[in-house]
Amino acid sequence: MAWEVVVGIETHAQLATKSKMFSGASTAFGAAPNTQAAAVDIALPGVLPVANRAAIELAIRFGLAVKGAINRRSIFARKNYFYPDLPKGYQISQYESPIVRGGEIRFTLNDAERVVRLTRAHLEEDAGKSLHEDFHGMTGIDLNRAGTPLLEIVSEPELRGAKEAVAYARALHALVMWIGICDGNMQEGSFRCDANVSVKKTDEKGLGTRCEIKNLNSFRFMEQAIEFEAKRQVELLEDGGQVEQETRLYDPERGETRSMRTKEDAQDYRYFPDPDLLPLVVPEQLLSEILQGLPELPDVRRERFVREYALTVYDAGLLTASRAAADYFEALVKAAGVEPKLCANWQTGELSAVLNREEQDIATCPVSPQMLAGILRRISDGTISGKAAKQVFEVMWKLGGSADEIIERDGLRQVSDAGAIEKLVDEVLAANARLAADYRSGKEKAFNALVGQVMKASRGKANPVQAAEALRRKLG
Amino acid sequence: MLNATLAELSAALAAKRTSSLELTRACLERIERLDGTLNAFITVDEARALEDARRADARRAQGDAGRLTGIPLAHKDILCTRGLPTTCGSKMLAKFVSPYDAHVIERFDAAGAVLLGKCNMDEFAMGSSSETSHFGPVRNPWDARLVPGGSSGGSATAVAARMAPAATGTDTGGSIRQPAALTGVCGLKPTYGLVSRYGLVAFxxxxxxxxxxxxxxxxxxxxxxxxxxxxxxxxxxxDRPQQRYSQELDLDLKSLRIGLPKEYFGEGIEPGVRRAVEEAVRWFAAQGASTVELELPNARLGVPVYYVIAPAEASSNLSRFDGVRYGHRAAEFADLIDMYCRTRAEGFGTEVKQRILVGTYVLSHGYYDAYYLQAQKVRRLIARDFDLAFKKCDLILGPTAPSTAFAIGAKTEDPVQMYLNDIFTIPAPLAGLPALSIPCGFDERGLPVGLQLTGAHFSEARLLGAAHRYQQASDWHLRVPKETPL
Structure with a gap:
């Protein structure tokens, strides 16, 4: 009987607000230690939390985007534990009544649609940072991050394996950026995932004992960690052992997970409703306002691209990887007025390659959709060849300018004059009598070689379709 | 002058019969003379008080004075004051100076009041006798061998001994009303939400x-x-419209319906207390007020409910005192856990530790439902009793405390006896209701008795009006403690 890997993902997405969850301090990344910690963040005696309306609205926006139920009355609760970077001695979170219940994330894996259900999403505040380096025999505390608003998004344990877990995490990552609730910056910790991994025999009904894996700060690490952990659990069970419920840390240098704390070390957090904060009541009016402000969502847009522009699911997926990419594509189609397929090929091919090479983002691309449209129009009407188009694009990237200007200035116009092409064909046939004879004796390959010679003689400018037609006629 | 009410002092200042400086000096002198015995103050900052007074006098000279401009006040040492220690009566915060003012302090500052000093209290407001302070017990000005009640015992004593014309306190289960009763002064616990808690160190x-x-x-x-x-x-x-309580004191007693819960007149009340309170009831009835016999069947559960909910919240609220950022930190420790343990073992007194332990227990996994959740349910029942009662009456009358002041040390060994002194004051905060205590006579030992009036949410004006009418016809509230003559 085969083993099945079951994964659930918990994600902490930092909400894109200017100020903290319960104080007015800035959430900007990278400031000098403790310069962005207000009295509330330091937990001075007598201070009180006030919930950040913007963070609440972003959480609702997420809930609506994933078609979850927005809890009309959710409760902030205190999670009590002692740690030096937790100034109050408790974290304000949501426990029994989260702001979002249920919902789903849709994504494609190997061209197949997958839907994964969410358990919940709740608001909470981040802790500060303990800095163990640079302090000999001491620990530094930086409270800049303390109180930063987080949305903890919990998936059901129904992802099957590392690849699917990563595809889910990528889709969630794209979604939170798409709807503008999180900047998605994984290096700065704006989007952090933990994976709950268990294994079971395919025919087993329940779930196996799970381990929670922390420190997955890239998708690559996530895949490696889950694969390692699943293998570890399977080997343990096949050797007659048992999986112990524990929290494990992923070590990217060694490519393995190791135990951080076992269930016996689990703390009693003594959750109870925070008496400093009233129940969070969401009025109908606010819900409908936020719903109206939601953009077209990635899965909806992907399906529309397939339908409206006759694209493959794969291309549509690439073009809806981000809102900026999708917006670029639609602007390109509109400006070019050519086959959408040509637009898609260029955006996912040449444009994407150059963006990668130059380490640029499509949002800051120096070639606007309107500029690229100029090139595509000239390909479509036969003015330039595909090869020349790439040259035009390179020049445009570096120096700017319109396609037509570059084509004229650099003499990239394709030769479509029938008389000139005929003359070239005659010259080539005269100089390559052998190839002509081969073709006539049935060697089809020789024909392509002759077309190549015509193109070479024209220094690439001859219209290849016209050149081929003229050759066939002459070789008759 | 020291026995004058705020209204009289305000009028004297306005008429230039006295100055804030003169008044403040008189208070400081009296503190100097009496507080060595009474221990009502933890901090007195003469220079700052005099500076405040000069500024108030200057403001008055410019014609920019409000009714409290230039009035010296004492504040409970649980309200944060910028530049002055805010200790909460604890070793944990013995040297803590807040970088900001509590909302209440800001308001008095804006009104031009003078800050005389910070008043002694039970540690972190946990107590009914003002004996648990790190700075020593407060003594009752009616008899220095007795407690003044608590936890705002320093504030009540400062007013009773005429060291300050008025003071602030805080009330969680009776901490304003019970000491007011035991020292013969007036104290009001407002409706929950009426006065901002910003800068009030949370219990x-x-x-x-x-x-x-x-x-x-x-x-x-x-x-x-x-x-x-x-x-x-x-x-x-x-967020509700600002009320001018001092303009609404002229209450018509004839249409007033006074509720008398039988639970507030049952067993366990000292005869002297009962006699004085019943006398007050007769006075109200003589003025034309009607009395209504009531039941508050769940009120008897107030004390146990309170001693689950208050410690639960306290155990979490006091977690921030961990030695990391401010306050006391143990001088020596082996590691992080040891630092926490030693810091908190040294910084907190016995009563605070007991309550943290109880609170931690009732919130723990497996006990939460049986204690905390159950207590919250009973709390709602207590509130519902009051809702039903206020359909039949306008205010509820009873004794503030079952006894008058008791001896220092008499109840420190038996927490339950101590807790039972709050039996009548605990239900109002559990229901978020306003309640006040005013003096209504003396027992056979000459100790003041407090009368408690409890009203519906935001009915402060009615409570104050009824108390005012009573005081227009009596002078219990103007009696000066015999051990601290003027």
């Missing part, structure tokens, strides 16, 4: 309210006008 967040302590109901009204008001920094602060 039990769902119960804590700051309120005034003064010589008369009118004094309380004048103080409350300054203290009450919406504050966006406190999510439980209620």
């Amino acid at each position: 039990a967040s769902s119960l804590d309210q700051a309120g005034p302590i003064g010589k008369s109901a009118e004094d309380l009204a004048l103080m409350l006008e300054v203290m009450a008001g919406f504050d966006p920094r406190d999510s439980t602060s209620v």
